[in-house]
Amino acid sequence: MNHPPRSTAGSFLWAFSPLVTFGFATPFTMGFVAAKRRSWGLGVAAAMYAAGMVAWLAIANSYEDPVPGIPAAVMVIGLFGSWIGGTLHSLLIRATVFETRPVRRTPNEQALEHARYRRQLRQEARELVKRDPKLAKELRVGRPDLPRQYDDGGLIDFNHAPARVIGTVPGMTPDLVDRVLSARRESGLFTSAEELSVTLDLPVDLNDELDEYSVYLP
Known part of the structure; x- marks a missing residue:
């Protein structure tokens, strides 16, 4: 006997939050599930996404016209890492975090x-x-x-x-x-x-x- 999936709509809303917010929500969504699941791994991921976004914002405020080099690379990694990477990461772990897969019961x-x-x-x-x-x-x-x-x-x-x-x-x-x-x-x-x-x-x-x-x- 399998129990029906749970929190399906809410899990998709959570998973696509990084995409629709251009990555700005990623540190918060990852931090939320890290606390929900009490996961150190997800906590580290949330901190890394936050560091990437902070680096991107700092460089964006310092350079009106960034020149090719390390600052520009950091900006790209920080933005797209938190935006696209955060979205893919969320989709990959969505079913596990929110237990949307049917739960199998023993006899x-x-x-x-x-x-x-x-x-x-x-x-x-x-x-x-x-x-x-x-x-x-x-x-x-x-x-x-x-x-x-x-x-x-x-x-x-x-x-x-x-x-x-x-x-x-x-x-x-x-x-x-x-x-x-x-x-x-x-x-x-x-x-x-x-x-x-x-x-x-x-x-x-x-x-x-x-x-x-x-x-x-x-």
């Missing part, structure tokens, strides 16, 4: 990311149940046995789901499922995992699973 990383995503869906569904239980019921939260489009992350409604669905919760044995259904018929609906656990005297090690996967719609 374990993909599994962890998926599990965290499912947990987030369950939390969002629980909040919906508290905020608007009628809407949650209409969306069939906790009812994977019914046709639906809303993804609740794997919640099970212990007040309405059938036995085969309740039995999919880790730790719920057939005997425990029968006890849940019997209590549901005799005592009515439950309001929380705590009430269910206390009423049925469920095993303590089942509490975490109930907290994670159960929901109780009216």
Whole structure:
């Protein structure tokens, strides 16, 4: 699984800043990424570009009509080095600096990311149940046995789901499922995992699973 590229538009804006500013922005753009990436190499490059631009400005202010020789060469190197060289340099390192290439994930990383995503869906569904239980019921939260489009992350409604669905919760044995259904018929609906656990005297090690996967719609 690859993550989509990030900061693509911003990275191109950064990379072409030296070109559109005739090299004057190069020391600043390189300095920015040097600080962003904490890179000594990019810091040295920023200092070199800055030195080149300072040399160019100093010679340009000293000579109204530069004659061929060292000053003119320094001016050319300073200007074009920071202008064209800075642009090419920025384009070469753009993808690395801004992580615009897709990031490859290992199978374990993909599994962890998926599990965290499912947990987030369950939390969002629980909040919906508290905020608007009628809407949650209409969306069939906790009812994977019914046709639906809303993804609740794997919640099970212990007040309405059938036995085969309740039995999919880790730790719920057939005997425990029968006890849940019997209590549901005799005592009515439950309001929380705590009430269910206390009423049925469920095993303590089942509490975490109930907290994670159960929901109780009216």
